[in-house]
Amino acid sequence: MRKRPMRKELSFLRSGRVTAGAILVGIVLICALFAPLLAPHDPQEQNLITTLTPPAWSTGGDPTYLLGTDSLGRDVLSRLLYGARVAMTVAVAASLGAMLIGATLAHLAGYFGGKVDWLIGRAVDVWMSFPPVVLSLVLMTGLGAGISSVILAIVLVDWTRFCRVLRAEVLVTRRQDYVAAARLVGFSHWRTLTREILPATMPLLITLFSIEMGIAVIVEAILSFVGMSVGANQSAWGQMIADARQTIYESGWNLVLPMLAIFVTVLGFNLLGDGLRRTLDPRLAQAREL
Amino acid sequence: MxxxxxxxxxxxxxxxxxxxxxxxxxxxxxxxxxxxxxxxxxxxxxxxxxxxxxxxxxxxxxxxxxxxxxxxxxxxxxxxxxxxxxxxxxxxxIAFIPQEPLGALNPVMTIGAQFGEHLSRLGIRAEKRRRDEAQVLLEAVHLPRAVQLLRQYPHELSGGMCQRVLIAMAFAxxxxxxxxxxxxxxxxxxxxxxxxxxxxxxxxxxxxxxxxxxxxxxxxxxxxxxxxxxxxxxxxxxxxxxxxxxxxxxxxxxxxxxxxxxxxxxxxxxxxxxxxxxxxxxxxxxxxxxxxxxxxxxxxxxxxxxxxxxxxxxxxxxxxxxxxxxxxIKVPNQGIPAQPKLASPLLLVEALEKRYRSRRGLLARTELAAVDGVSFTVSENEFVGVVGESGSGKSTLAKLIIGLETPSSGRIELGGHDASDRSENARRRRLESAQMVFQDPQSALNPRRRVASIVTQVLEAAAPRLPASARQLRAEELLAEVGLSAELGARYPSQLSGGQKQRVNIARALCATPKLLIADEIVSGLDVSVQAQLIALLRRLRRELSFALLLISHDLAVVRKLCERVLVMWRGKIVEQGVTAEVFARPRHPYTRELIAAVPGE
Missing domain, CATH: 3.40.50.300 (P-loop containing nucleotide triphosphate hydrolases)
Incomplete structure (x- = not known):
């Protein structure tokens, strides 16, 4: 009856939000992956003769420094590109970690129910009773500065987000007769979980993952702003903002550009996540079809 | 005029x-x-x-x-x-009474609030008059305790009560x-x-x-x-x-x-x-x-x-x-149904009980027996019907036999083995001889699997390394058995009609060649033509594959058509059992009589 111009699995590409988000994220990802090839300068190379050069298009700009230089004469464009590497590393690794812990516990809790559910549910409650900012600062103090500590802190703070939301979805799927039917044809618990329940929760998982990446980028920027992320020999967006504060009156560009980078990246992740939620959620998809 | x-x-x-x-x-x-x-x-x-x-x-x-x-x-x-x-x-x-009474009432508003809203739209402004009017209307549809009812939420009422509330509102x-x-x-x-x-x-x-x-x-x-x-x-x-x-x-x-x-x-x-x-x-x-x-x-x-x-x-x-x-137009003769081997019991249920504990308030605990001391047998190749209204424990009984619920006490013997313990071995043995067909094909078929993969799920569990071609072959065989064309195997459940879904549902249960099939309301909610097709299908499959069927249904006529024996359940107990024709012609228990009297067109 219905026309099927595209395969069911690929239909989400038709959404404008998903396309826009994917393009933004894709650009940032390419910048991060190919930073050494794209960057015109070494991001740490100082040139104290040409400090605070404005971007190339404004008066006094220098075409060799496309987006100008900072107070130590380092190329802003190169620093932004390398900063994307840090942001993306943290976003992917931290979200993956939070998702693995959260999703595993959520599936166990929702599927087995009873005591397992109670135990995991209380653990999440206790965990969430700490304010996230306090918890991450405590963790960072304990773990010490560094990019792996940032990743670990985000994982330890944010796994509860996955656990809470996914558990509800697992519960709904668990009540479907086809899960009982799978057990009745002889599926083991493991096979039922991976073949029957996981495919149903996957859309939500992907959506949460995408939104979590945006959150991770912001958290990394905050922590590198206060100097708890990467060391001074690496460039990160938060660090660039912190550095540019001193010269805010001489060169506003140095402040605006890293902020813009963060803005675009987070916008991309959020658009992607929101779009995916709208297209992959069968309830919303049904409402649209009617 | x-x-x-x-x-x-x-x-x-x-x-x-x-x-x-x-x-x-x-x-x-x-x-x-x-x-x-x-x-x-x-x-x-x-x-x-x-x-x-x-x-x-x-x-x-x-x-x-x-x-x-x-x-x-x-x-x-x-x-x-x-x-x-x-x-x-x-x-x-113009008033409208919908099909799903629960879906038509707002779950977060009390019946009284919804009734009041409707009446104020009709121009009755005074709060007290609205309440009185609602009470009169609810009493007109024979709902007891109207005052208390107005303070309740839709989920606290049964489907029949909700439908009566909607009728009262429609006629308001x-x-x-x-x-x-x-x-x-x-x-x-x-x-x-x-x-x-x-x-x-x-x-x-x-x-x-x-x-x-x-x-x-x-x-x-x-x-x-x-x-x-x-x-x-x-x-x-x-x-x-x-x-x-x-x-x-x-x-x-x-x-x-x-x-x-x-x-x-x-x-x-x-x-x-x-x-x-x-x-x-x-x-x-x-x-x-x-x-x-x-x-x-x-x-x-x-x-x-x-x-x-x-x-x-x-x-x-x-x-x-x-x-x-x-x-x-006459009905073509479909041949005599296969006869059961009454000598050999396949399923033996003895004094089976399932109690649920429900907590009300802090201290008060009540125990509710969903299945209360039920005993019966099913012979090989015998079709047995279980009838009763919803809440009579029919579905719980099915879940107990198949092992989706554990009995509180009593014994289930399936093909000579004790099937009431919870061990993994007992589970495997039970599933070799019994399978279940679920009531709602919408929920029973994974929307993300293709039909061929659904019907051969048994093979996936038993032999995960089986080549895809062998699985495909078995899928085509099963689809042919339930009267579906092989090309449907590549489709998703959402692309099938209600009757086709129910056939897929049956095919999956047949894949393990069970000796006992438990079917929970598999023909209710379907069109009469589809229902007749499924009944004919079950009778044909019985001749060809020889299995026993425990058919749970609230439709007495369907049970009469398919089953030799019938069990009448009421509040968790079997109140009457016997040969179907006998029970329906000369019911002994008043509840059986009430059930029969409720069937329209008799």
Whole structure:
């Protein structure tokens, strides 16, 4: 009856939000992956003769420094590109970690129910009773500065987000007769979980993952702003903002550009996540079809 | 004076598809309904009966619109009426009773709040008067403790009570026209009978005209003055209920009638109407009579010309060229059913109990026995029915036997092994000899698996390394067994019709070649033609594969048709058991008698 111009699995590409988000994220990802090839300068190379050069298009700009230089004469464009590497590393690794812990516990809790559910549910409650900012600062103090500590802190703070939301979805799927039917044809618990329940929760998982990446980028920027992320020999967006504060009156560009980078990246992740939620959620998809 | 309350002339409703192309959903519908009369709209799902109801109530979904003809209510044109005037009519002079009572009530508002909102829309402002009025209306639909009820939320009431609340609300405005869209389909037979009686009472008390939409011919026979049979968006037959159902003129009506199992008439085979009703898209390219492809009386003329609904006898209209042949349609003989081997018991259930603890408040704990001391046996190749209303413990019994629930006490023996313990070994052994077919095919089939993968799930569990080709082969075999073509194997469940889904459901259970099949309400909620097809399928499979069936159903006629023995359950206990014909002809327990009396059309 219905026309099927595209395969069911690929239909989400038709959404404008998903396309826009994917393009933004894709650009940032390419910048991060190919930073050494794209960057015109070494991001740490100082040139104290040409400090605070404005971007190339404004008066006094220098075409060799496309987006100008900072107070130590380092190329802003190169620093932004390398900063994307840090942001993306943290976003992917931290979200993956939070998702693995959260999703595993959520599936166990929702599927087995009873005591397992109670135990995991209380653990999440206790965990969430700490304010996230306090918890991450405590963790960072304990773990010490560094990019792996940032990743670990985000994982330890944010796994509860996955656990809470996914558990509800697992519960709904668990009540479907086809899960009982799978057990009745002889599926083991493991096979039922991976073949029957996981495919149903996957859309939500992907959506949460995408939104979590945006959150991770912001958290990394905050922590590198206060100097708890990467060391001074690496460039990160938060660090660039912190550095540019001193010269805010001489060169506003140095402040605006890293902020813009963060803005675009987070916008991309959020658009992607929101779009995916709208297209992959069968309830919303049904409402649209009617 | 016999002025028509509702009159449709050549009404046509079209649906606009995504590519801009328009398809008629209803075409050329004409009828006139007088005050105080009940018009029944009958047909299979997809016939357009709900669409017609929604057109009258002005509740058409987006993309659908009336493209020709007229529909007038008490002399006013409903089609070309302004939105403002239409709102004035709806809920006041025209009321609507929906199919799913729970879905129609707001779960976060009390019954009283919803009732009050409706009454204030009707112009009753004073809070106290609204409460009094609501109480009077609830008492009129025989709901006890109306005052307390007004403070309750919809989920605290049963489906039958919710439906009664909706009926009370529908009649609150003293409407001139009430449209009831399958108001009893989701309810038990005993409650169904009460609701139908109640709607009749309300109609008499308020003098409203009623449009009653149903797929159940027996219900229509009991309740309607006039019946219009719809097929693929067209009226195929119209007339007074008694005439029409005692001597149908259109072959479709006749086939539907022959497909309905009866509780009291001499046992006969059911007519199985081949194929399915053509869908919207296929209708566009269809020439001739829309029913021609499935009609047993089809002739040359039917394939080339489309018959018009025209008067055949006094007050009778039919759209068929060969009405004189209709009554000659007979059910082909389907052979004698296989006989059970009574000597060898396959399933033995002894003093089985399942209690649930429910907590009320801090200290008070009550125990509820869902299954209370049940004992029975099922022999090899025997078909046994379990009947009773919802809440009688039928479904819990099925879950206990298959192992989805653990019994509180008692013994289950399956094929000579004890099946009541929870060990993994016992589970495997049990699943080798017993399988279950679930009630709701929508929920029982994983929407993300293809049909071929669903039916061979047993192989996936038993032999995960089996080559895909071997699995495909078995899938085709199974699909053929349940009468589906092999090409359906590549589809997803959402692309199948209700009957096809239920066949897939059965095929999956058959994959393990079980000795016992437990089927929970597998034919309820389906169209009569599909129901007859499934009954025929089960009987054929029994001959070919020889298995026993424990059929749980609230439809006594289906149980009579399929099963040799029947167990009647009431409040967790078996109150009566015996040979089906015997039990239904001479019921001993008062509850069995009540169940039988509730079946419409007997």
């Amino acid at each position: 016999t002025a028509s309350m509702l009159e449709a002339k050549n009404l046509t409703v079209e649906s606009r598809l995504a590519d801009g192309c328009r398809l008629p959903v209803l075409s050329g519908i004409s009828f006139a309904l007088e005050t105080g009369k009940v018009l029944g709209l009958v047909g299979e799902s997809g016939a357009g009966k709900s669409m017609l109801g929604r057109t009258i109530a002005q509740l058409l979904p987006p993309g659908f619109s009336v493209s020709a003809g007229s529909l007038s209510f008490a002399g006013r044109d409903l089609v070309r009426m302004g939105a403002q005037a239409r709102r004035q009519l709806l809920g006041r002079e 405005s003293r409407p001139k026209l009430v449209i009831a869209d399958e108001p009893t389909t989701a309810l038990d037979a005993t409650i169904q009978a009460r609701i139908i009686g109640l709607m009749g009472e309300m109609r008499d008390a308020y003098g409203a005209a009623l449009v009653f939409i149903t797929h159940d011919l027996r219900l229509a026979a009991k309740f309607c003055d006039e019946v219009m049979v719809l097929y693929a968006g067209r009226a195929v037959e119209k007339g007074e209920t008694r005439d029409l159902l005692s001597a149908p003129l259109h072959p479709y009506t006749r086939c539907l009638q022959l497909a309905v199992p009866s509780l009291s008439a001499p046992d006969r085979d059911l007519f199985t109407l081949p194929g399915e009703m053509p869908g919207l898209a296929r209708l566009a390219g269809l020439h001739g009579c829309r029913f021609a492809r499935r009609c047993p009386n089809v002739g040359e003329i039917c394939r080339n010309e489309e018959p018009k609904l025209s008067p055949v006898a006094p007050k009778r209209e039919a759209a068929c060229f060969r009405t004189e042949m209709t009554l000659d």
